[in-house]
Amino acid sequence: SAVISQKxxxxxxxxxxxxxxxxxxxxxxxxxxxxxxxxxxxxTLIATANQGSEAxxxxxxxxxxxxxxxxxxxxxxxxxxxMSPEDSSIYLCSVGLGGGYGYTxxxxxxxxxx
Amino acid sequence: xxxxxxxxxxLSVQEGDSAVIKCTYSxxxxxxxxxxxxxxxxxxxxxxxxxxxxGEKKDQRIAVTLNKTAKHFSLHITETxxxxxxVYFCAATLNTNAGKSTFGDxxxxxxxx
Numbered sequence: 001s002a003v004i005s006q007k008x009x010x011x012x013x014x015x016x017x018x019x020x021x022x023x024x025x026x027x028x029x030x031x032x033x034x035x036x037x038x039x040x041x042x043x044t045l046i047a048t049a050n051q052g053s054e055a056x057x058x059x060x061x062x063x064x065x066x067x068x069x070x071x072x073x074x075x076x077x078x079x080x081x082x083m084s085p086e087d088s089s090i091y092l093c094s095v096g097l098g099g100g101y102g103y104t105x106x107x108x109x110x111x112x113x114x
Numbered sequence: 115x116x117x118x119x120x121x122x123x124x125l126s127v128q129e130g131d132s133a134v135i136k137c138t139y140s141x142x143x144x145x146x147x148x149x150x151x152x153x154x155x156x157x158x159x160x161x162x163x164x165x166x167x168x169g170e171k172k173d174q175r176i177a178v179t180l181n182k183t184a185k186h187f188s189l190h191i192t193e194t195x196x197x198x199x200x201v202y203f204c205a206a207t208l209n210t211n212a213g214k215s216t217f218g219d220x221x222x223x224x225x226x227x
Contacts (some may be wrong), residue, residue, distance in 0.1 A: 031213060042203060043158070043217045059115075092157065096213050102148040102214065105157040 001097045002027050006106030012034075013113050018081045021109045023093035028073035030096075033103065034066075037090040048077045083113045116141040118161035118206050120218025127194050128226050135221045138186040144206040147180060147187045148215065152201045161202075162189070194225045 003026045013019050023032065024095050034046040047055040047068055055068040068078045082088050094103040117140040121140040127133050138148075147168035148157035164171045164178045164187065171178050175194075191198055201222050205215040 033214065042219045043215055044217075048214060097160065102146075102160040102163050103150075103158075104160070107157055 001104050002029060002095050003102060004093060004106040005097065006109060008109055009107060010110040011112070013083055013111065013114055015084050017083055017110060018079055019109075020077050020079045021091055021093070022077050023075070023106050024113065025074045025095055030073070032070065032076045034068065034076075034078045035092045035094060035105075037079045037092060037108075039089075043092070046078070080111065083111075085113045087111065088113045096100055116144055116206050116208065116216040117178075118204060118216050118218040120204050120221060122221060123151060124220065124222045124224075126224045126226065129194060131194055133191045133194050133223055133225075135189045135190070135202055135204070135205075135223070136186060137218050138184075139206040139216075140185065141206065141208060142182075142185060144208050146207040146209060147178070148205050148207070149176075149178060149189050150203045150205065150217075152203065154200075158203060173205070191223075194223075196225050196227050199223055199225045 004012055004081050007026045014043055022105055032049045035043040037043050046061045046066055047057045047067050049055045050071040051073050053069045065081055067079045090108045092108045093106040120137045148163040149161050151161045154159040162173050162176050162178050164180050175192050177190045201220045203220050204218040207215045
């Protein structure tokens with residue numbers, strides 16, 4: 001299965017600023033998924049990123065707030081823009097495991113907005 | 115869209131006992147059901163999955179059952195060990211939906227030695 005390197009692992013940011021999270025996969029994958037996991041809660045899909053096209057956002061998430069880049073089949077970034085304390089969460093990227101639709105996840109980015 | 119409900123939210127068992135976690139889904143077109151284990155401070159990891167054309171799947175001490183008619187699926191862990199303590203998430207996936215999964219709210223399993 002694919003191995004994902006995600007960084008930064010954590011950050012503390014001032015409100016109003018932006019943070020870009022990077023995910024590097026060790027093999028080419030068609031789709032990458034970005035999830036948010038608030039403390040003690042489940043995983044909520046933010047968007048699906050395909051290479052060569054705009055990301056597809058889920059209800060409640062917009063491109064201006066969470067712009068995503070997918071320049072090639074092994075890399076993606078998620079930016080959390082104009083941050084507020086409500087954006088404090090763990091952000092995870094994921095890709096499909098070969099042969100099925102299960103995921104392997106990056107190690108996550110723990111974001112705290114102060 | 116798909117809605118997945120998971121019960122119970124917390125489960126405490128004695129080491130060696132069995133644990134069962136149940137999930138229901140709403141979209142009858144969902145056809146792939148993975149289960150993830152998330153240990154404290156770590157990423158979720160896939161532990162077992164089942165497709166809609168299969169009623170049961172087993173892997174050592176863990177098994178998953180699926181009832182398509184009732185739209186529910188369950189995770190069974192036998193002979194629980196303290197290292198099974200974690201949060202477990204079920205998910206439902208529609209493979210025509212770009213492989214997107216909808217997750218349940220999670221079950222915190224505590225195995226007491």
